[in-house]
Amino acid sequence: MIPVSADPPRTTLAALVTPRLLTSDRPVKAAAYLLSTVLIAVLVAVPLGLLAFPWALLARQVATGTARTGSGLVLLALGAVLVAGLGPLVAWPLAAAERVRLRLVDARPVPPVRRAPFGLSWYRHPLTWRELAYAVLLVTVVPALYSVAALVLVLIVVCALSPWLVPGGEIDLGVTVITTPPQTVPYSVIGFAALVTVPYLLTAVAGVHGAAARALLHPRATEELHAELVEVSRSRARLVSAFEAERHRIERDLHDGAQQKLVGLTLQLGLARLDLPAASPAASAVETAHQQAKQLMTELRELIHGIRPNVLADLGLPAALRELADQSVVPVAVETDLPRRLPEQVEATAYFVVAEALTNVAKHSGATAVRVTARETAGLLTVEVRDDGRGGADPAHGTGLTGLADRVAAADGRMLLSSPPGGPTLIRTELPCA
Amino acid sequence: MRVVLAEDGVLLREGLAGLLDRFGFTVVASVGDAPQLLRAAAEHSPDLVVTDIRMPPTFTDDGLRAAVRLRRDDPGLAVVALSQYVQHGYAAELLDSGGGVGVGYLLKDRVVDVEDFVAALRRVVAGGTVIDPQVVRRLLNRQSSPIARLSQREREVLALVAEGHSNAAIARTLVLSEASIGKHIGNILAKLDLTPTDDTNRRVLAVLTYLRERFPELS
Incomplete structure (x- = not known):
């Protein structure tokens, strides 16, 4: 039994071992690939050669014995800086073209590569260096490989045609020299027989080149994922900040509008009640309205809170954290080193993290003392909540901690928890706030 | 009773002015920000200043800072600060000014309980100290404070003292004899290391003890 596959081989290399290679369009495509490679290699060799000029100079000096250590090192370094620094600018368009050309020998799709505009981030990207490696390969190893293939091709053709060529002069095959027509017969037979292998030869060379190109130019799954993640987190960050702005606007509207008016209204009701006879139905109705208005005041205050x-909006994180500490049943020491007001979203996230952490401390830890620290260093706000309780806090149990971590992640930060059984428990939150 | 009123919300300012009027206070000036408050207080030499804490120009604690300044210049001026929320640092500074005589710190929501609010204003004008029950409760909840040494009953008594009530009023509220209130207060003062002197404001000092402890930099 042979495994049956309805799919034709997807790469030229895989097609080599199929019986129908000669009747397929693979060899033709391989030939097209090889010929276009020559053109592209020449186009790339010019700029890369210019960049590598210091190396060429050095090689010349070494060859002629005029090289000196000092200037040699300078040339070596200069070449490296030029190739590594500007090489990616040559390699990038080359890679883009090669990914398209690769379709001649490889049917598998190569996903398009999204790149940031040219900048420092390029040099941190592994793909940049693989593309450069491919460019270097294209002007070094590929010509050597193609030359060997071309030589074999010429040899086969010359052998096959030797009976017609010999009358024009003897043929030097390197290992032997053919001088008379009878001598050419075996070479000619072998040559003609070998002509059949030419499509295989072309296909093999194109296939090897294509496999190397794909290996170097195909973005790795993790890189693709990374690019997508970057995009996802960027769009999430945009959403979060739009959301935060909207929250802030609502909070301001409620705070400056509804809340003030409601206090005024409740006050008026309180005054109106005083002017009514104590036992009258009107007094009791106004009294009820007054109580309801007070209830509404409390609810609105909690909503805004x-x-x-x-306190956070007006006075910033240090004052707000102190207020939280004051509300805590467990004694809380607050230490802050925040010379400036932080972005609203950062402040709010840090505040709610500490609020939730202190609630957890009071509920679960059995702690007798808590220390809250908040400091900003190098554009990073680090907030720590440390208690001397029994520890053993597990993010897997209860949603409090994971909810916190989600909130922190939405602000592009991260949350770390250390809570060995027996304590102490430390929750550290890091939020970028540059 | 001449009052200068500072509150940036127009509705509430008018409501408060109406309230004060209704209870026989004379509102000599009602203003909407801290600089105007300072000017009005200088111009009218009122008996009482009632000011919102969060006001223009910075909308943070301008009113409180103005109040602290007024008290520094004239420790005899009765001042009541109204806050949206408890804010200890300046509250302690304000309450500390002039030995805590004739000063109040209330949450803004209290104004709607009209009679209680007016009673608190009167206590302040009479030289009392009024601290919002919520502020006091929060301070008393702190286990780190020497309040841990006080019994539950003593805490209740101290909370009422902080709100400016007399011994008789506290006795009525807690349904105890005035003598036992006196005994409790004696115990509180002793436990808080407030030794008897001729200073009549030990009651106030007892409350301020918490605030100072909370903000050692003020002592």
């Missing part, structure tokens, strides 16, 4: 506490 949940969005963005007033």
